[in-house]
Amino acid sequence: MTLPEGTRERWVRTGGIELCVAELGDPSDPTVVLVHGYPDSKEVWSATASRLADRCHVVMYDVRGHGRSSAPRPLRGGFTLEKLTDDFLAVADAVSPDRPVHLVGHDWGSVQAWEFASVKRTEGRIASFTSISGPSLDHFGHWIDKRVKRPTPRRVGELLGQGAKSWYVYLLHTPVLPELAWRGPLGKYWPRFLERVEKVPGDGYPTSSLPTDAAHGAWLYRDNVRARLRHPRPDAYAHAPVQLITPLGDAFLSEQLYDELERWAPQLTRRTIPARHWVPRSRPDQLASWISDFVTSVEGGRPEPVKATGRHADRFGGQLVLVTGAGSGIGRATAFAFAEAGARVVAVDRDAEAALRTAELARLIGAPQAWAETVDVSDEQAMEKLAEKVAAEYGVVDVLVNNAGIGLSGSFFDTTPEDWKKVLDVNLWGVIHGCRLFGKQMAERGQGGHIVNTASAAAYQPSKALPAYSASKAAVLMLSECLRAELAGQGIGVTAVCPGFVNTGITSTARFAGVDAEEEKRRQKRTARLYGLRNYPPEKVADAILRAVVRGEAVVPVTPEARAAHLMSRFMPRALRAIARLEPPL
Amino acid sequence: MTTAAGELTQRLRGFRTVQRLAYECAEAVAARLEPGVTERDAARMQREWLRERGVRDWFHLPFAWFGDRTAFVNFRVPLQFFPTGRRLEPGMPFILDMAPVYEGYTADIGYSGSLGANPVQNRLMDDLEAHRELILNAVRERRPLREIYEDVDRLMVRQGYANRHRAYPFGVIAHKVGRVRERRWSPRLFGFGTQSLKGLAADALHGHREGWSPLWSRYRFSDHPPHPGLWAVEPHLGFRGTGAKFEELLVVTDSTDPEQSAFWLDDDLPHVRRWAEDK
Structure with missing residues (x-):
């Protein structure tokens, strides 16, 4: 699947890397930066982006090592959250130098974006953050910590449940094997797996760069997961309003991960959707409507005339x-x-x-x-x-x-x-x-x-x-x-x-x-x-x-x-x- | 004849005075409500305000309901009507309900408002106007009270609201009030003045013999034409956790002239003024 018609591509250089940035819509509208996950490239956002383009200035970029962006050399240590934050700031400065941007992340895009939205140096650059299927590693670390140190039957159950859902994270930490699998059979069968199990439409996505993306992306996990889960930051508070979209049928993340999120993101807006993990492809209409509503409400100073108070x-x-x-x-x-x-x-x-x-x-x-x-x-x-x-x-x-x-x-x-x-x-x-x-x-x-x-x-x-x-x-x-x-x-x-x-x-x-x-x-x-x-x-x-x-x-x-x-x-x-x-x- | 009419007007004047006094109290207390005030505080404020102005006895002690308690959400037992420690928050609806006895005359009023804007309650108050008209016209037609009750019910349903006066004891939309003998000592039973309860019980006994009831409800004992006297009418609308009511005295006489057979004791009340202003 290619990007929607009218997409303008440009390159942003940062820290020896060239990032491929795609833009859609009128630059005078509020800027929405969409960050993709693993194993994906910016094209995962195509359907959502085209639905947002008439109301927003939509920006997507390939994360370093993915799609058409170049990869760091060496790979080890090149994917730390600090470096990803540098990339984001470079893109934000290039596409919207004067106004803060609205950030949207899916999967690993959301994991990174939590870092962007909670570190000091991005303050004032982010107007809002919509998180889809990607917890902050710091919050995740605290979540595990609490359950290990004060176990109750329920907490142990939650821990084991999420532990089982994270099986692929352990595999990605083994050397070489993931790369071999992605460049071999897994890369070949991945699109079919997505259609059959994840129920995404068969529309030509993923792009041909999938094996390389996935192989490089393994370093996202290796460079960050262990370090952050062991020593989560104590000050990972979001400095922008956050909207959390939780797909209820997500095979990789349990809902309970977000139980105490209000502690980190006060005034959180919660959304749930009965769908599987890849909502940007399977539910673009709903996603676009929630994103644009949230952007509009934040741009309008979060007026709350009649607030929906119902239980659901x-x-x-x-x-x-x-x-x-x-x-x-x-x-x-x-x-x-x-x-x-x-x-x-x-x-x-x-x-x-x-x-x-x-x-x-x-x-x-x-x-x-x-x-x-x-x-x-x-x-x-x-x-x-x-x-x-x-x-x-x-x-x-x-x-x-x-x-x-x-x-x-x-x-x-x-x-x-x-x-x-x-x-x-x-x-x-x-x-x-x-x-x-x-x-x-x-x-x-x-x-x-x-x-x-x-x-x-x-x-x-x-x-x-x-x-x-x-x-x-x-x-x-x-x-x-x-x-x-x-x-x-x-x-x-x-x-x-x-x-x-x-x-x-x-x-x-x-x-x-x-x-x-x-x-x-x-x-x-x-x-x-x-x-x-x-x-x-x-x-x-x-x-x-x-x-x-x-x-x-x-x-x-x-x-x-x-x-x-x-x-x-x-x-x-x-x-x-x-x-x-x-x-x-x- | 003239003396009888004169006596009547004088009596009505007494009732009108105490009703005005009660509404003044409601407006004064409502103006003093602020975030954090509890229902008990609001009830005490009403009590004190009226005591200072000479009220010694009550039909019932003042009530105050805040938030979803204005719509009697999950009310199961009558004790839940009594004021609680619920605190008022911005935008919350409230209802003040008091029934003072002043110089032997009883009033029973209900005042709805909100702390800041509450569009839902606003709407409910607007829609109460139709009920005030409906009740008056039906009483003038001498329709059985039970049928009028059902008409009010139907109008509420058509408007999209729930009938909340059915939560009151005996599910009454109105009850009779009368003169009360002034005593030095005026004990109360569950918040209701014993003198007034005595009057109500006497009415109930007479009514039972003569086929009418001082309680106006949906039940068979209300299946009779309006009985002359003063009725405190209190249609109470509820809509998803917000309630609104007015309560005021309706005069019913045995006159054959429809205009004179029933009329509202006073047309210069906050809710009536509000409807007039909207027009």
Whole structure:
């Protein structure tokens, strides 16, 4: 993979080394310096850089000994963090002599950048630092130290866990072997390994310089790791605001490494992303959006007008979330919960006023942006139009919540074909349209995502009072399970939520088949009162939805009765069938 | 007839005076709140302010709620209403709620505010205006109190908020207040003045015989048209850890003229002025 079009290359000389520096975007914009890791070259940033270029002046450089930069002679002792800091300062002075730069590092790029951001001589040269998958060796040293000197079962577990994940570090410390492996079979099979195990797109990267890069880069470890872990600096405090992006599926670094990071970097912004180690290649959209948001907020003096305070702000901050049926009940509560977590929210409802209200309040509690869309989910063409509009104006949806649904109660023989059509159109076809249109956009983008479908406890709890509703919800449950299997390979999770009796407006709009209007009204009132007495708040369902997305759960029964029925459907189905025969107290 | 009307207006004047006094107290205390003040401090400030001005008895002692306690988050038992050591921070919403008895007249008021700007609470306060109108109009139509309660509930849901007055004892949106005999010794039971509780209990007994209740709630005992008297109405909105309410006296009479059958005791109150200013 080559660098994006319009990239300008130049050479910077420092300490007898020539560094290859690539620039993109308008130099008058804030400068972002991207530092690559091991075994990589600056091209690893191509996808991210091109997405940042319209808002930032993007600078990438090949670390000494990598890509087109020259290597120090001799190699031993040529890769110390002090020398890498010299390189960074030389590049920063060349590309942005007057203004401090925003630093972004991935893997070893982040390890170095922690050094840049915490030593005295770079003070005033770094405006912000975004760290991805690369801890400071000093912090790491203190982390190990604490766990060795004061072991508790948990700390020992953490130590052993990270110790196992660092297997390659030990191998890289053996002489000659790593070089031979990289120049031989490992270098050859590396791209295929990345595609298969790390799920990065096969786009022509790594460059042909990989074997040499990797062979030289081994000295990054040999020159620094042992020395720093044994004697970590006691004063490794970051002197710039730090944003930490942690990929949750990282095979080389455990999350616990960053547990005490606030000590070293006060006012830390945490982000988590469900992806593997090479996020600059597998999740460039999300990365670019977080980097540019952070840069903008730092440049603007870190104003904090409405701060996202929700529990999962690290995960959903800046993501695009679309919720159908967001004008009331569970949909509205879910939109609010995502808004609180800092997500951008599209509130879809057929009631324009209610959707508008949801969007308005969502902005008030932390959503950086929120929009209302008036669409009936059962209307295929309207949904197609919505999908086009959302993709064109707001972007690709990261989390889709197919929540819109209607209630229908009454005996099977009282349920007319029109009733059936109506309930299936909304409850099932609405979900199908949502998954089909927005799920497709997610899959085509290839950067993961999540779909949540609101099924119901009625999906596995049969009842003689709810044949049509239960059938529609059972279909949603199975659709979700099948879709989950299909999309698993593309990093897209699918969750079916089965709430149970939740105090929402569904009761007062539910249709009761086979009774006259007056009786229907009475039953609606009666059900609403019963649900009100049960009083399970939709906010709790919303919390369950966010938790399910974070954990990637498949089926989520929410209320205690929904959980009980779910267990019974597995272990005591006959008891459940007996319950199905009961007459509801209406 | 004129004497009866005159007596009525004189009585109302008494209630209006104490309600104004209470709102003055709320504004004075709110102005003195600063970061680090605890709920207990705020409650004491209200108590002292009113004591200095001649208040000797209470319907209930002053309450103060800060932060997410304004929305009664995780309130399970009534003891949680009492002021705690929670400290006020910049941007935090607060609610002051007091019910002094002055010269035998009772007021029960609620005052919502925040230390610095709080856009969410601001919004909640704006949206409370619709509730004040809804309640007055429905009472004038003589609709059963239970139905009015449910209408308020529906409006809250439509606005996107949660009903937080259901957390109050008996889940009341309003309760009756009346005149209290002044005694030298005015003991209190769980923060409630015994004289006022006695009045409430007497009302409850009468009401039980006659088919009405001094408590206005969602339950069956409120399934009756508005009963003449003074009602302290307190719709309380909650939205994700922020709460807002107003509380003031609604006068209900048995007049056939809708205008006279129900009206707010005073329209010159902080929240009403605020809505008028916004227009």
